[in-house]
Amino acid sequence: MAEKLIVYSDQTRGRIAPEVYGHFIEHLGHFIYDGIWVGRDSKIPNIDGIREEAVAVLRSVSAPLIRWPGGFFADCYDWRDGVGPQENRPVRYLEHQDGDIEPNAFGTHEFMRLCELTGAEPNLCVNTATLTAQDAMDWVEYCNGEAESAITGLRRENGRKEPWKVNYWAIGNEAYWRHRPQDYVQRYLLWRKYMLRVDKDLRIIASLIEPTWRPEPFSPHEDCLQEVVCGIRGNMEMASLHLYSEGGSGGEFTVDEYWDLLAQVDQRNRLRIESLLGVIDAVVGDQRISLALDEWGIWHPEGWKTKSLEQPCTHRDAIFAARYFHLLQSYPRRIALATIAQSVNVLHALLRTDGADSYRTPTYHVFEMFKGHQGGEALECLHTRPRREIRSAATRMRKDALMDLVTVSASKSQQSGKMLITLTNADPEETFAYDVELVGRFTAISASARVLAAEPQDANTFTEPDRVQARNLAVDLSENRVRVRLPPCSVTALAVKGRGAKDLP
Ligand code: AHR
Secondary structure (H helix, E strand, C coil), X not given: CCEEEEEEEEEEEEECCHHHHEEECCCCCCCCECCCECCCCCCCCEECCEEXXXXXXXXXXXXXXEEEXXXXXXXXXXXXXXXXXXXXXXXXXXXXXXXXXXXXXXXXHHHHHHHHHHCCEEXXXXXXXXXXXXXXXXXXXXXXXXXXXXXXXXXXXXXXXXXCCCCEEEECCCHHHCCCHHHHHHHHHHHHHHHHHHCCCCEEEXXXXXXXXXXXXXXXXXXXXXXXXHHHCCCCCEEEEEEEECCCCCCCCCHHHHHHHHHHHXXXXXXXXXXXXXXXXXXXXXXXXXXXXXXXXXXXXXXXXXXXXXXXXXXXXXHHHHHHHHHHHCCXXXXXXXXXXXXXXXXXXXXXXXXXXXXXXXXHHHHHHHHHHCCCEEEEEEECCCEEECCCHHHHHHCCCEEEXXXXXXXXXXXXXXEEEEEEECCCCCCEEEEEEEECCCXXXXXXXXXXXXXXXXXXXXXXXXXXXXXXXXXXXXXXXXXXXXXXXXXXXXXXXXXXXXXXX
């Protein structure tokens, strides 16, 4: 018998912020140098020094926002090192990379060019560890200032007349590594005050004292977290949360490790989001404060073994990413942005490069298939849930061993009037047929679907770059009902055009 999914086309849960599909890029390993930045004189096809293929990937997933320069790198980065003629830029010792060096060839202008080329909004992170509030203020002025001044004059001298108008600014990164709660509170308030004096419209992201990798579903430092939230309440709009997951090795994993990793999305990660929102709501009581999950993804043990944090990127990671987006889209009013760590070569990458060669990972395809959710109205759904008992660290945490095999999310674009329904089937053996019913004032006139299906350990490689890729999937539309079969271990994107829908993507 077919499973059942009902999508309520008139009942919206809120708008899905496009920025939820954002990217995080850092000066780490082969991300910037040899990854995105190849230099203007490189034989590798590039636009103003930026690898063409990286631009193509970010454009094809409609990257809405890019976070830079870190990460740990932000804590020792002086933006002045990365502006001005290339030949004058200082080479610096990289504190967080054990003595590697930073040539500063990729700086503010190069980053802004990447954003222009990809259509993404920039999100800058200011240094609260080794620089001052004055430096942060100056950077805001350099990017956003219009009046004639020494700082804006420097920008003009460096080739940029008009301000870039950067909206998103994070104050510090993972503050718990660098500051005691009371010190961060003091810095945050000072930095924020002066940055806003330069541009009152900035959207500021606070870094809470909230460790990343801890397996606990609740904050292990609840007292520190409370202290920061208490200290900055009334001056807080967005709070950063970093959430990494791991589950056995990234390339060769056991069946238990397969399930454990996927179970973390709905167990540990959901609990962590809810517990942080719980603290914010209890202390501040303002539900307009949203979360910026500005580092998320899988950190496999292989990623720990080298300084460059490179790891295998299999189809399992793509299933994880799709389920993760379903999780984020279930909080459309509270999650303002999310940036995957990290888009090229590092950790949960979308693109891997080696010299002139490159390939797109299975996770890239999820970003591409889900891009229609960006800015859409999240719709209420009800569905039958095939479940399986999973005994893992993640399910023990919630004391619920039953895991949903299928997850779903639906949205309707106000712009195009089209509906996008995405479904994951995590079961590596079973196919599930779904009878999808669209209720409300929506008259379906056509439907099409694409599917990303493979074995959990399948991956793309330099020699086989298209082994895992999305293909068309037959669907059956009759009146407002669509029948779709979800193959084992798959992600499906079902697009439904309603009467009056425009021909927009
Ligand atoms: O993404 C890699 C590192 O993980 C970042 O530099 C840091 O912010 C986080 O802990």
